[in-house]
Amino acid sequence: MTARPSLEIVHPAIEEYLKGLAPDPDPVLKEMEVLAESRSFPIVGPLVGRLLTLLALAVGARRILELGSGYGYSAYWFARGLPPDGEIVCTEYSEENARRARQFFARGGIRQRITFEVGEALELVERHPGPFDIIFMDIDKESYPEAFPKLLPRLRAGGLLITDNMLWSGAVVRPAADAATRGIQAYTRLLYGSQELSTVILPLRDGVSVSLKR
Numbered sequence: 001m002t003a004r005p006s007l008e009i010v011h012p013a014i015e016e017y018l019k020g021l022a023p024d025p026d027p028v029l030k031e032m033e034v035l036a037e038s039r040s041f042p043i044v045g046p047l048v049g050r051l052l053t054l055l056a057l058a059v060g061a062r063r064i065l066e067l068g069s070g071y072g073y074s075a076y077w078f079a080r081g082l083p084p085d086g087e088i089v090c091t092e093y094s095e096e097n098a099r100r101a102r103q104f105f106a107r108g109g110i111r112q113r114i115t116f117e118v119g120e121a122l123e124l125v126e127r128h129p130g131p132f133d134i135i136f137m138d139i140d141k142e143s144y145p146e147a148f149p150k151l152l153p154r155l156r157a158g159g160l161l162i163t164d165n166m167l168w169s170g171a172v173v174r175p176a177a178d179a180a181t182r183g184i185q186a187y188t189r190l191l192y193g194s195q196e197l198s199t200v201i202l203p204l205r206d207g208v209s210v211s212l213k214r
């Protein structure tokens with residue numbers, strides 16, 4: 001695999017400043033972050049996490065679908081923006097991640113609201129016609145374009161499609177040298193070319209796009 005060029009998206013001092021504005025006392029989240037650090041596992045992190053909670057609250061979300069849930073860190077942030085009877089469908093390749101996620105959710109008191117399904121996300125979504133208020137995309141980047149046509153029909157009008165890693169450490173600004181960067185670039189064209197969506201990419205952490213379905 002070709003190494004991707006690494007451009008600074010947010011200056012480290014700004015990132016630290018932003019994190020310092022809202023330190024989160026939740027011990028479960030903290031443990032998830034320590035685990036990510038120790039294993040170099042790519043979670044969205046607390047700045048994007050806060051954004052996920054806020055967006056769930058902003059659209060009055062009750063049903064959320066996640067593609068690529070890891071051990072549940074992003075879902076945990078979404079859960080904070082849901083009403084008690086809201087639900088999240090998580091999808092994830094790894095049984096080990098799913099097991100960890102269930103433990104974290106149980107300790108955070110949010111287990112009842114989350115269904116965790118193990119397998120290929122693109123196949124698992126077929127079981128869930130929706131409509132969802134939010135769909136969150138965070139699977140292998142080369143699969144983003146293939147996933148796109150499955151997402152819009154499952155999203156309600158006024159719902160949000162949120163996607164992580166849209167700036168991919170800055171690799172997207174150059175012609176793609178690898179499948180992941182090509183996937184993100186093609187997916188970006190699909191988002192911006194869609195008549196059904198209004199999209200913005202926020203240069204937060206590794207780039208998060210927020211697309212509103214009209």
Ligand SMILES: C[S@@+](CC[C@H](N)C(=O)[O-])C[C@H]1O[C@@H](n2cnc3c(N)ncnc32)[C@H](O)[C@@H]1O
Nearest residue numbers: 043044068069070073074092093120121139140
């Ligand atoms: C970047 S991590 C997700 C982290 C999670 N969204 C968070 O921020 O806490 C991506 C996860 O998606 C899973 N994954 C990637 N491609 C997938 C696919 N096609 N189907 C199911 N899971 C996938 C990986 O196993 C990994 O755990």
